[in-house]
Amino acid sequence: MQTVNLDFQQNFFQLFGLPEHYRLDNAQLDLQYHALQMQVHPDKSAHLSEAERRVSMQWATRTNEAYQTLRNPIRRARYLLELHGVDTQEETNTAMPMDFLMEQMEWREAIEEAQQASDAAELDKLETRLQHEVRQLQELLAVKLDDEQGYAAAAESVRKLKFMEKLAEEIASAFDAIDI
Numbered sequence: 001m002q003t004v005n006l007d008f009q010q011n012f013f014q015l016f017g018l019p020e021h022y023r024l025d026n027a028q029l030d031l032q033y034h035a036l037q038m039q040v041h042p043d044k045s046a047h048l049s050e051a052e053r054r055v056s057m058q059w060a061t062r063t064n065e066a067y068q069t070l071r072n073p074i075r076r077a078r079y080l081l082e083l084h085g086v087d088t089q090e091e092t093n094t095a096m097p098m099d100f101l102m103e104q105m106e107w108r109e110a111i112e113e114a115q116q117a118s119d120a121a122e123l124d125k126l127e128t129r130l131q132h133e134v135r136q137l138q139e140l141l142a143v144k145l146d147d148e149q150g151y152a153a154a155a156e157s158v159r160k161l162k163f164m165e166k167l168a169e170e171i172a173s174a175f176d177a178i179d180i
Contacts, residue, residue, distance in 0.1 A: 008058075011083060012066035022080055022145040024070060033067045073138050074161045077145065077154065086151040088158045100160060107167050115174035123178075127171050134164050 013020045016032040040059035069075045078088055107126070114122035137157055144154040 008062070012070055012079060015063070015066050016070070018070070020080065020083065022073075022077055022142045024076065026071070029067070029070055033063065036063050073141075074158060074165065077141055077158050077161070080145055081151055081155055081158065084149075084151050086155055088155045090159050090162050093159065096156075096159065096163070100163075104163055104167070108170065111167070111170050111174050115177055118178040120175065120178060123171055123174055127168070130164060130167055130171065134161065134168075137161055137164065 011020070016029060016036065018024065018029065018032065037060070040056060040063055069079050081088055107130070110126055111123070113119075114126060137160060141154055141157045141161070144150040144157060
């Protein structure tokens with residue numbers, strides 16, 4: 001990567017020279033991140049004035065924040081929606097399709113039953129199934145964001161992924177509980 005023209009007005013995709021898409025080449029993101037870090041790391045500015053060191057620190061922080069946002073699929077989706085003026089309303093809009101809410105209840109019951117039975121094999125199955133469903137929802141999200149520009153539908157998918165993220169945490173907690 002060549003020297004990047006650093007501009008605080010750039011969005012995270014522009015910062016790394018990547019297209020504004022949900023589908024992302026993680027290897028390219030990693031490559032761009034490491035190259036940019038080489039350019040903005042605070043150690044590179046140790047010999048500069050206090051003001052220049054402060055700017056360097058701001059760039060290092062922004063680069064890290066951008067990388068963490070783009071590396072995480074759900075954060076990347078939120079960010080893309082934000083760029084298009086769409087609020088996912090995760091904190092205020094909990095209205096979900098009834099079938100999805102029923103599935104959530106079934107998931108929680110299955111996790112609780114497996115935990116109570118100390119059944120690590122069942123928790124493994126639930127975790128694998130959840131990972132599969134998350135991947136499917138992420139693929140649907142990619143279509144909605146990249147192909148259709150269906151931002152309202154994509155926001156609902158992000159809210160669903162948040163529910164699934166909580167299920168993953170519950171499965172991890174159940175594993176911890178039976179390992180004690």
